[in-house]
Amino acid sequence: MLKSLTRRHFLSTSAGFAGAAALGGLSGPARASGDLTVGFIYVGPRDDYGYNQAHAEAAAVIKAMEGVTVIEEENVAETQDVQQTMESMINFDGASLLFPTSFGYFDPHILEVAPKYPDVRFEHCGGLWSEGMPTNTGSYFGYIGMGQYLNGIAAGHATKTKKIGFVAAKPIPQVLLNINSFLLGARSVDPTITCQVIFTGEWSMAVKEAEATNALADAGVDVVTCHVDGPKVVMETAASRDCFICGYHANQSDLAPEKYLTGAEWNWATVYKDMVEKTLAGAPIDNFVRGGLAEGFIKMSPLGPAVSDAARNQFEATKAKILDGGFAVIEGPLKDNAGNEIAPAGTAYEETDVALESMSYLVEGVIGSTS
Amino acid sequence: MSVAGDLPKAGAPSRAWVIPLAARIEGLLLPVAALLAGFAAFALFLLLLGKSPVDFFALVYKAGFGTAFSWSNTLSRAAPLLLAALCVAVPARLGLVVIGGEGAIVLGGVMVGGLALPLSGWPPLIAMPLLACMAALAGAVWIGAVGALRQWRGVNETIASLLMAYIAIALMNHMVEGPLRDPASLNKPSTAPLAEALRVGDLPGWNVHWGLAVAVLACIFAWVLIDRTTIGFAARIAGGNIRAAQVQGLPVGKLVIGFTALGGAFAGLAGYFEVSAVHGSANASLASGYGYTGILIAFLARHNPLAIIPVALLLAGFEASSGLVQRRMDLPDATMTVLQGFVFVAILASETFTGRLNLAALLTKGEQR
Numbered sequence: 001m002l003k004s005l006t007r008r009h010f011l012s013t014s015a016g017f018a019g020a021a022a023l024g025g026l027s028g029p030a031r032a033s034g035d036l037t038v039g040f041i042y043v044g045p046r047d048d049y050g051y052n053q054a055h056a057e058a059a060a061v062i063k064a065m066e067g068v069t070v071i072e073e074e075n076v077a078e079t080q081d082v083q084q085t086m087e088s089m090i091n092f093d094g095a096s097l098l099f100p101t102s103f104g105y106f107d108p109h110i111l112e113v114a115p116k117y118p119d120v121r122f123e124h125c126g127g128l129w130s131e132g133m134p135t136n137t138g139s140y141f142g143y144i145g146m147g148q149y150l151n152g153i154a155a156g157h158a159t160k161t162k163k164i165g166f167v168a169a170k171p172i173p174q175v176l177l178n179i180n181s182f183l184l185g186a187r188s189v190d191p192t193i194t195c196q197v198i199f200t201g202e203w204s205m206a207v208k209e210a211e212a213t214n215a216l217a218d219a220g221v222d223v224v225t226c227h228v229d230g231p232k233v234v235m236e237t238a239a240s241r242d243c244f245i246c247g248y249h250a251n252q253s254d255l256a257p258e259k260y261l262t263g264a265e266w267n268w269a270t271v272y273k274d275m276v277e278k279t280l281a282g283a284p285i286d287n288f289v290r291g292g293l294a295e296g297f298i299k300m301s302p303l304g305p306a307v308s309d310a311a312r313n314q315f316e317a318t319k320a321k322i323l324d325g326g327f328a329v330i331e332g333p334l335k336d337n338a339g340n341e342i343a344p345a346g347t348a349y350e351e352t353d354v355a356l357e358s359m360s361y362l363v364e365g366v367i368g369s370t371s
Numbered sequence: 372m373s374v375a376g377d378l379p380k381a382g383a384p385s386r387a388w389v390i391p392l393a394a395r396i397e398g399l400l401l402p403v404a405a406l407l408a409g410f411a412a413f414a415l416f417l418l419l420l421g422k423s424p425v426d427f428f429a430l431v432y433k434a435g436f437g438t439a440f441s442w443s444n445t446l447s448r449a450a451p452l453l454l455a456a457l458c459v460a461v462p463a464r465l466g467l468v469v470i471g472g473e474g475a476i477v478l479g480g481v482m483v484g485g486l487a488l489p490l491s492g493w494p495p496l497i498a499m500p501l502l503a504c505m506a507a508l509a510g511a512v513w514i515g516a517v518g519a520l521r522q523w524r525g526v527n528e529t530i531a532s533l534l535m536a537y538i539a540i541a542l543m544n545h546m547v548e549g550p551l552r553d554p555a556s557l558n559k560p561s562t563a564p565l566a567e568a569l570r571v572g573d574l575p576g577w578n579v580h581w582g583l584a585v586a587v588l589a590c591i592f593a594w595v596l597i598d599r600t601t602i603g604f605a606a607r608i609a610g611g612n613i614r615a616a617q618v619q620g621l622p623v624g625k626l627v628i629g630f631t632a633l634g635g636a637f638a639g640l641a642g643y644f645e646v647s648a649v650h651g652s653a654n655a656s657l658a659s660g661y662g663y664t665g666i667l668i669a670f671l672a673r674h675n676p677l678a679i680i681p682v683a684l685l686l687a688g689f690e691a692s693s694g695l696v697q698r699r700m701d702l703p704d705a706t707m708t709v710l711q712g713f714v715f716v717a718i719l720a721s722e723t724f725t726g727r728l729n730l731a732a733l734l735t736k737g738e739q740r
Contacts, residue, residue: 045704073694075704078656080649084444085694091440092433092695104559108651126558170548172558201544358557371549 035067036097036280039089041082042074043102044204048230050249055101055125057250058268062276071095078104086113090120097279099272101125110137121285123275125268126174128357129287140271140289142297143351145181146322147264148225149329150300151246152185153318154261155223156193157311158244159186165216165243166197167209167226167234171370173359175227178264180363181329182225182246187365189314196221197368204229210237217241223261235260244306251301262315263301270296292351294323326350336361337368393730400728402671402678405721409714416709422700434695435688443578449687450579451476453586454641455665456672456679457593458514461634462528463674464597465627466610469517471532472638473662474539475510479642481543482509484562484653485551491566498569503643510639511632513539518631522624528631540658547654561654571648582644589637593676596633606630638662664690667711671718686711 038059046056052074063070071093076085082105089095098120100110106127114122114134127139155164164186168175183195196219198212209226213234216224224238225246232255238245239256247253247263271289278285291297300319303312321327328350332343342361343349349356362368414424435445458472482505490498517535520526546562553563571581597603609616609623616623641661646653668686672678693707 071698073697073704076694077659079645079659080447081659081690084447084691087440088434088444088691088694089698091438093698104654104656107559108649128557170560172560174558201541 035069036276037069037071037089037093037095038062038276039086039093039095039098040070040072041076041085041089041098041100041102041105042072043078043104044075044229046072046074048204049232049235049252049255050228050230052101052229054250054266055099055268058266058272059099061269062272065273065276067280068276069093076100076102078102078109082109083113086110086122087116090117095120097121097123097276099123099125103127106139121275121279123285133287135287138285138287138289140291142266142271142295143290143292144264144266144298145177145329145356146292146327146351147298147300148178148181148246148248149185150315150319150322151225151248151262151264152182152187153189153315154303154307154311155182155225155244155246156186156189157308157314158261158306159193159223161220161222162190162193163219163221164193164195164223165213165219165221165225165238166195166366167212167216167224167228168197168199169203169228170201171199173357176359176362176370177356178227178248179366179368180359180361183363183365184329185318186223188318189311193365195366197362197366199368200228202228206230206233209233213237214241217243247301253301253304258305260301260304261307261311262303265299265301267296267299290352292322293319294325330356330363335364337364337366339364389731389734393734397725397728397730398673398675400730401721401724402673402718405717406671406714408721409710409717412717413710413713416713420702422702426700427696427702430696430699431689431692434692440578441688441691444691445684445688446577446579446583448690449683450582450586451641451645451661452664452668452683452687453583453590453679454637454644455661456668456683457589457665457676458510458634458638458662459666459669460672460674460676460679461593461597461637462514462518462631463669464603464606464610465630466613467518467521467627467631468529469514469532469631469634470529470666471514471517471534471536471539471662472634472665473658473660474532474536475513475635475638476642476645476662477536477539477543477657478509478513479506479639480646480650480653480657481546481551481562481642482506482639483565483643483646485546487565487569487652488563490569493569495568499571499647502569502647503640506643506646507636507639510635510637510642512635514635514638515628515632517635518628521631522627536662543653543657544655551653553652556652556654559654561650561652564652565647569647570651571644580644580648582641582648585640585644587680589640590676590679593633593637597676602626638665667715670715 040059042052044052046052059070059072062068071089073085076082082100086098103126106124110122110124114137118136122137124139126141129139166179166182168179179197186193196216200208200212209228210233223244226234226248231248231252235245235252235255239259244261245259246261250265251263253260275285328348330343330349332347333345334343336342417424417427434441455472459469462469483502486502486505517528517532520531521528548560551562552560573580574584605621606626609621609626645657668679668683672682689707696702696706697704
């Protein structure tokens with residue numbers, strides 16, 4: 001019943017696979033030399049106007065590349081399901097580069113499957129790969145907090161009530177950084193602006209997202225953004241309540257073109273193209289990959305018609321500063337919304353600072369609580 | 372021994388064996404026919420979409436049952452489904468429709484996650500059974516409470532169990548993100564990981580964890596309890612007519628609470644294996660819908676714990692092939708849900724024919740002439 005059995009069974013089952021493959025049962029479509037099959041796995045629907053769509057759009061770019069076959073599977077739960085899906089893609093489709101894109105896929109699922117298939121590369125979005133983990137796994141992510149800061153600048157110019165709102169899934173570091181960045185962006189326009197945050201507690205729960213958005217609008221908020229898997233409901237609800245909206249994950253402008261200011265989008269095509277090219281060339285891929293606006297990992301949606309000239313100027317100027325590098329959103333003196341000092345005067349956390357990946361506070365001016 | 376078998380028709384003692392046999396054949400024939408009818412309706416649906424049903428079923432076979440990998444895929448999905456289905460089937464013998472097994476699974480998992488740290492240094496031989504028992508207890512208390520509400524307050528058990536599943540999930544989120552959160556789990560709040568020595572491994576030579584073996588044993592145990600003991604007999608009487616059971620002096624209240632608690636214990640055990648064999652810690656991934664698929668399985672198996680085994684394998688095979696069907700035929704992920712829906716409706720419709728096929732008359736036709 002102990003783990004040692006796993007090793008033994010692994011040897012016996014892999015021998016079984018080799019046998020079955022030799023009989024022609026498992027190999028699936030024959031692979032010509034140089035051909036690469038790349039598997040994408042999504043936790044939700046690939047047309048969710050959000051997290052999954054951002055990955056699926058990049059997968060479509062890969063699909064167009066020479067010598068690459070792309071296979072995709074959506075709505076795969078972060079359970080045994082994803083382990084089986086990965087193995088199924090390897091065994092039936094001959095996939096040798098996998099992008100299981102949901103955060104919860106990494107530990108334990110990728111870490112469990114990867115050692116069984118040393119010739120397959122497992123690239124995971126958001127995880128923190130560290131020394132000692134299987135070398136055929138890796139993690140990549142982008143500094144999208146900068147995108148929310150730029151969203152905040154657009155929001156700061158657009159708001160009349162000086163109240164902006166954020167619909168958030170869970171109080172985890174990645175989300176908290178986005179909330180704080182959004183408010184700090186707005187406060188760079190007007191330091192009296194406040195941001196009300198509502199946590200829904202779920203990554204994808206349309207009813208709560210709609211309720212939260214309505215509650216924000218009722219409280220006088222007139223610009224809304226979010227961090228949930230599929231921002232569609234938040235965007236449509238906010239626009240119907242006559243709020244301006246800032247997108248997240250993917251471009252949501254066609255949901256409400258007049259109300260859409262801008263949006264922080266993933267640009268995974270940059271990452272995927274690079275990794276696929278390296279795999280085709282037989283070159284090694286770094287196990288830990290991070291990048292921001294400058295590296296093309298994230299991008300901003302084109303500014304909408306409601307964005308004023310003043311907003312556009314500040315937006316572009318700040319974007320240029322971010323592209324130059326060294327720009328810090330979390331900069332002292334700064335307090336959290338309970339009055340504790342989080343950054344004394346003279347300190348600054350650049351986007352690359354790993355301390356940001358364990359953020360646990362909401363900055364002064366955010367109305368809401370992490371617990 | 373079915374009840375009908377003890378009551379042969381007067382004047383036909385020589386043909387008494389026919390009645391239970393006919394009931395058995397009918398019990399097998401109806402679900403199989405309904406299953407095939409569901410497949411046929413689904414094939415029509417595929418044809419309407421311009422897809423080939425032959426390709427579809429060939430892919431389902433290949434990915435669900437066609438190769439060694441397919442079997443390990445199917446079997447490892449079946450383990451939680453078997454236990455989840457028992458959570459529906461056991462109370463169903465009392466006429467109770469409990470659909471909130473998901474809550475018991477989740478709480479069983481949280482119990483294991485919460486005990487991971489306190490038990491980390493314990494010898495596996497003591498700690499592992501203890502963890503399993505505590506998870507089963509958590510599930511038993513949760514679904515047993517549904518039975519108690521039913522018995523003492525007259526609360527509808529179907530609604531209560533469903534709503535309590537939502538409460539259980541909320542409770543899990545609170546525990547996992549609050550008191551039980553491992554500070555090292557940054558972006559995916561989880562409980563502290565279970566010590567490596569306390570993790571449940573795979574069946575020797577298989578790519579499937581021990582939960583499968585335990586789940587099959589649980590099905591057999593439930594069948595013996597219901598079909599071969601006086602307790603089970605009493606439960607079936609109470610399920611048939613609760614007034615009659617009370618008049619007979621059967622302990623209906625104890626049966627209701629005991630059977631709901633037993634069902635919950637099975638689901639809690641599913642939560643134990645999810646954490647100890649699959650996830651390693653409790654987190655939001657525990658609520659992944661096994662409890663709901665279990666409802667479908669229990670109904671397909673007509674609440675017979677032994678029939679749950681093949682039915683769970685069939686449905687696990689469907690789910691195992693879902694990915695390949697998506698990838699090869701360019702069908703959406705919902706395809707398998709649609710197929711399950713067709714089958715479910717066909718099974719429910721087939722209930723109409725129960726007892727009306729008159730197979731007994733068919734079997735004895737020759738003799739009557």
